[in-house]
Amino acid sequence: MSKMTLQIDGSTHVVDVPSDQPLLYTLTDQLKFKGPRFGCGLAQCGTCTVLVNNQVVRSCVTPTSAVANPASKIRTLDGLAQGNKLHPMQTAFIEEQAAQCGYCTNGWIMQSIALLEKNPRATDEQIIQGLDNLQCRCGSHIAILRAVKSARETMKA
Amino acid sequence: MNSTNITRREFLQSSSALVVGVSGAFPAIDALAQNATPKILGPNPSQLDTWIKIGKDGLVTINSGKMDCGQGLDVAYSQIAAEELDVPLSQVIVLFGDTRSSANQGGGSASSGIRQGAVPIRNAAAEARRVLVGLAAQELGAKPEQLDVVDGKVFIKDNPSKSVTYAQLIANKEFSTSLEWNKKIGNDLNVTGLAKPKNVADYKIVGKDAARRDIKDHVLAKEHFTAHIRPDNLLHGRAIRPPQAGASVISVDKNSVAFVPNVKVFHKDNFVAVVAQTEWDAVRAARALKVKWTTENRPLKGGDKEMYNYIKNATPTFTNAVPMFFGKKDYNAQPTFDALKTSAKVIESEYFAPFQAHARIAPSCGVVDVKSDSVQIWTDAQKPHFQRQGIAKFLNIDPEKVEAKWMHGAGSYGRSDADEAPYEAALLSKEYGQPVRVQWSREEGIAWSPKGPAAIISMKAGLDDKNNVSAWLFKAKGFNGWDIKFNAESPEHTLVGMQTGHKKWTAYNYNIPEESYKFANHVHWWETVAPYVEQASPMRTAHLRAPQEMQTRFAQECFIDEVAMAGNMDPVAFRLKHIQEPREKEILEAVVKKFGWDSNYKSKKSGDIQTGRGVALYNGYQSYAAVACEVEVNKKTGKVWVKRIVVGMDCGLIINPSGVKAALEGQIMQGISRALYEEIKFDDNRVTSVDWNTYRIASMKDIPGQIDIVMLNRPDKPSGGVAEPGLVSLPAAIANAIFNATQVRVRQYPLTPARLKGLMV
Numbered sequence A: 001m002s003k004m005t006l007q008i009d010g011s012t013h014v015v016d017v018p019s020d021q022p023l024l025y026t027l028t029d030q031l032k033f034k035g036p037r038f039g040c041g042l043a044q045c046g047t048c049t050v051l052v053n054n055q056v057v058r059s060c061v062t063p064t065s066a067v068a069n070p071a072s073k074i075r076t077l078d079g080l081a082q083g084n085k086l087h088p089m090q091t092a093f094i095e096e097q098a099a100q101c102g103y104c105t106n107g108w109i110m111q112s113i114a115l116l117e118k119n120p121r122a123t124d125e126q127i128i129q130g131l132d133n134l135q136c137r138c139g140s141h142i143a144i145l146r147a148v149k150s151a152r153e154t155m156k157a
Numbered sequence B: 001m002n003s004t005n006i007t008r009r010e011f012l013q014s015s016s017a018l019v020v021g022v023s024g025a026f027p028a029i030d031a032l033a034q035n036a037t038p039k040i041l042g043p044n045p046s047q048l049d050t051w052i053k054i055g056k057d058g059l060v061t062i063n064s065g066k067m068d069c070g071q072g073l074d075v076a077y078s079q080i081a082a083e084e085l086d087v088p089l090s091q092v093i094v095l096f097g098d099t100r101s102s103a104n105q106g107g108g109s110a111s112s113g114i115r116q117g118a119v120p121i122r123n124a125a126a127e128a129r130r131v132l133v134g135l136a137a138q139e140l141g142a143k144p145e146q147l148d149v150v151d152g153k154v155f156i157k158d159n160p161s162k163s164v165t166y167a168q169l170i171a172n173k174e175f176s177t178s179l180e181w182n183k184k185i186g187n188d189l190n191v192t193g194l195a196k197p198k199n200v201a202d203y204k205i206v207g208k209d210a211a212r213r214d215i216k217d218h219v220l221a222k223e224h225f226t227a228h229i230r231p232d233n234l235l236h237g238r239a240i241r242p243p244q245a246g247a248s249v250i251s252v253d254k255n256s257v258a259f260v261p262n263v264k265v266f267h268k269d270n271f272v273a274v275v276a277q278t279e280w281d282a283v284r285a286a287r288a289l290k291v292k293w294t295t296e297n298r299p300l301k302g303g304d305k306e307m308y309n310y311i312k313n314a315t316p317t318f319t320n321a322v323p324m325f326f327g328k329k330d331y332n333a334q335p336t337f338d339a340l341k342t343s344a345k346v347i348e349s350e351y352f353a354p355f356q357a358h359a360r361i362a363p364s365c366g367v368v369d370v371k372s373d374s375v376q377i378w379t380d381a382q383k384p385h386f387q388r389q390g391i392a393k394f395l396n397i398d399p400e401k402v403e404a405k406w407m408h409g410a411g412s413y414g415r416s417d418a419d420e421a422p423y424e425a426a427l428l429s430k431e432y433g434q435p436v437r438v439q440w441s442r443e444e445g446i447a448w449s450p451k452g453p454a455a456i457i458s459m460k461a462g463l464d465d466k467n468n469v470s471a472w473l474f475k476a477k478g479f480n481g482w483d484i485k486f487n488a489e490s491p492e493h494t495l496v497g498m499q500t501g502h503k504k505w506t507a508y509n510y511n512i513p514e515e516s517y518k519f520a521n522h523v524h525w526w527e528t529v530a531p532y533v534e535q536a537s538p539m540r541t542a543h544l545r546a547p548q549e550m551q552t553r554f555a556q557e558c559f560i561d562e563v564a565m566a567g568n569m570d571p572v573a574f575r576l577k578h579i580q581e582p583r584e585k586e587i588l589e590a591v592v593k594k595f596g597w598d599s600n601y602k603s604k605k606s607g608d609i610q611t612g613r614g615v616a617l618y619n620g621y622q623s624y625a626a627v628a629c630e631v632e633v634n635k636k637t638g639k640v641w642v643k644r645i646v647v648g649m650d651c652g653l654i655i656n657p658s659g660v661k662a663a664l665e666g667q668i669m670q671g672i673s674r675a676l677y678e679e680i681k682f683d684d685n686r687v688t689s690v691d692w693n694t695y696r697i698a699s700m701k702d703i704p705g706q707i708d709i710v711m712l713n714r715p716d717k718p719s720g721g722v723a724e725p726g727l728v729s730l731p732a733a734i735a736n737a738i739f740n741a742t743q744v745r746v747r748q749y750p751l752t753p754a755r756l757k758g759l760m761v
Helices: A023-030 A088-095 A105-118 A124-131 A141-156 B008-014 B016-023 B073-085 B118-140 B166-170 B215-219 B279-288 B303-313 B334-342 B384-395 B417-432 B442-447 B495-499 B549-566 B571-578 B582-595 B657-676 B730-742 B753-760
Strands: A002-008 A011-017 A049-052 A055-058 A073-075 B052-054 B060-064 B092-096 B147-150 B153-156 B159-165 B235-240 B249-253 B264-268 B271-276 B290-293 B318-323 B345-353 B365-370 B375-379 B402-406 B436-439 B455-463 B469-479 B522-529 B604-606 B609-620 B623-634 B640-650 B706-711
Touching: A011 A023, A023 B279, A049 A105, A055 A105, A088 A105, A088 A141, A088 B215, A105 A124, A105 A141, A105 B215, A124 A141, A141 B657, B052 B118, B052 B166, B060 B073, B060 B118, B073 B092, B073 B118, B118 B147, B118 B153, B118 B159, B118 B166, B153 B166, B159 B166, B235 B279, B235 B417, B249 B264, B264 B417, B271 B279, B271 B417, B279 B436, B303 B455, B303 B469, B334 B455, B334 B469, B345 B549, B365 B417, B375 B384, B375 B417, B384 B402, B384 B417, B417 B436, B417 B495, B455 B549, B469 B549, B549 B571, B549 B609, B549 B730, B571 B582, B571 B609, B582 B609, B582 B623, B582 B640, B582 B706, B609 B730, B623 B730, B623 B753, B640 B657, B640 B730, B657 B706, B657 B730
Parallel strands: A002 A073, B060 B092, B235 B436, B375 B402, B469 B522, B640 B706
Antiparallel strands: A002 A011, A049 A055, A049 A073, B052 B060, B147 B153, B153 B159, B235 B271, B249 B290, B264 B271, B318 B522, B345 B455, B365 B375, B365 B436, B455 B469, B604 B609, B609 B623, B623 B640
């Protein structure tokens, strides 16, 4: 067990967990975050996605110790809305009704934000390419693509 | 009775007596559909209070024994109840699948959410309005017929200032009103009151777009999934699976996990699991635990490479011949064989359908708290009421003391692995006296999850010298459709149940298509073959979304094209000539019109890319669906992209058009996924599809370039099923389009690049 400090959504969290414990389990089991979720444990679906310094990170294969430092700023879906103010990506997902079961929504929102923050003018092709490694089993891809395209416009504003 | 009104499933049910005679041990398909009044477990369906409660703020709560797979069924139910009660849509909420508060409506099943599950809700809401207006009449000193209701307020029509609200009349009180219950539980459960529901012509809320209510919770990470349930003193469990299908435990080395703090090792018969205080501890202990298993001799007999030979050569375990157009039981195939002998042309083809997986985005998760006098189950299984019965039986506890609460889950497309983890958690919680959460691994979620069965489907048709169809023969031979039962109301229908000695049932079923066409001398039959491994097999089968219908429709709807071609006819014109049901004709006509189907269409070539178009039909679940698509095939790589698709549906009266549209969009993607990519791979010993690399599903790049959805609303027809019909004929439509593009007829799906590349060289 090792005591580690994590910077998540602007807050400091201290945990005492095995240093090789994947970040996902620290977030869900110890800290009760609900956005990142277990889907595969293999970095193949994106359901566990968080952003670390605005980069997409699959928390299911990232040891907690790898991000337990003051320089690693972790962002989660749980902390995305500022009070009642939703992130434009969240608003777009609601407006486009871009979920069926909603279990994978976390990965799509977080990775889409990282993609558009990096490249606000991403073309449709770049969005499709940039999200192609995420899995959705219910088949919400069509609505999700509409939502991300819509957020591309509102995030610019 | 008009024989075409009997659905295929109803026929199979009505013919179960015949099946008993042949197999000797065929349990009734739904024992609960028998004549005797079933025992009531939980709330009494014949009480209006079971279905509807009105709070002091006027909020109407509907208690439903169904669940929602992410298609907004709660919104549709709210529309129906709001309509009947004359309250605003926003004033109605729906609680799903809690055994404490709802009757057993069969949970998620056979696209029955609206077509069956909504019927008692509509009737109960209408009856509640009648009772409330009666109470208001006493309160206001008027006759019920002098009253009207707007937004939950009852008023005298001639003197609207005299009014009383529903909340004032009933808040915190009971209706204490009896309903006529049809004495069925499960999908067929219905209740009726004295009130007659409204006429469709008077609808103001039903039939209009209404948004999902749970999406905001999803995007804010507020939704509670089963995986989020964390009661105090929770333990985390995880099972260990054998390296070979059918292997038994010889010994377990508990010391191999001594490095994990406070870990416990559970072993009963062939079920081995670890239990730990954190999820990661359970994961690493499960990976490390050394278990010695028996060695089996090629239990999966050559794997997927030999599978179709296995089916072909197997002696059928069960055969069931079904005459065309159900209801006629005087079935005789001889005229068909005779007609084939004398036909001018005989067309013959075999089609191959793979094992496919539910592959939910997260594998099974269940949390169970077994206390000395009560059991609480948190589950996302589709049928929490049946699961409660099954877990009670498994633990040998009075079902009255067991309650299940349905939670949001990671998708749900039939009898998936969702039922499995809760059973395992129950066993472990009983053993350790603490609540236990079991989260399956990705590998378990694909390799050890129930599967849709593989089959070979043989088709034969005769044409006379004028190209009229003179005979039509359909024969499916495949793995059993239900090694485990869809309801999971008994432990033998689960992996852990079988691993702990509950013997698999012996009921057999494959399938035949719900027939669209009428031909002379038309015969269908199906046969099942023995499973590779009888008990606790990773290849055990169960209902996967539109069970066996994709397999049978793939054959039927590709073969129709082949016969049309042999007779030199356009595939749409040929279908229209033989379709029996006018509604099915109309949906096909609407789809091809939207598509711009032109019988003079010429497939296009541009470099390696060849473009072609195809069509396919489906009817079932009291709905009619048609698909037309244009695909691009890369001749060099074998890669297929659906460039354009039109999906049309006639599902009778539409409750929520936006919900139907969303459901169809989802079915387009899952249909493309099952058509192009999905097949369970396995070798001699084990399933080798274990993750998203070895069991590929559709992704963002598979989104069609243009999507059109055609919905034919039929206010005069009962609502049909929406959640399955749109996806069934995708593989056939795409295969037909591939043929049109390349002149290569691919009779096996999935239509993977490797398979197509091999055929096109």
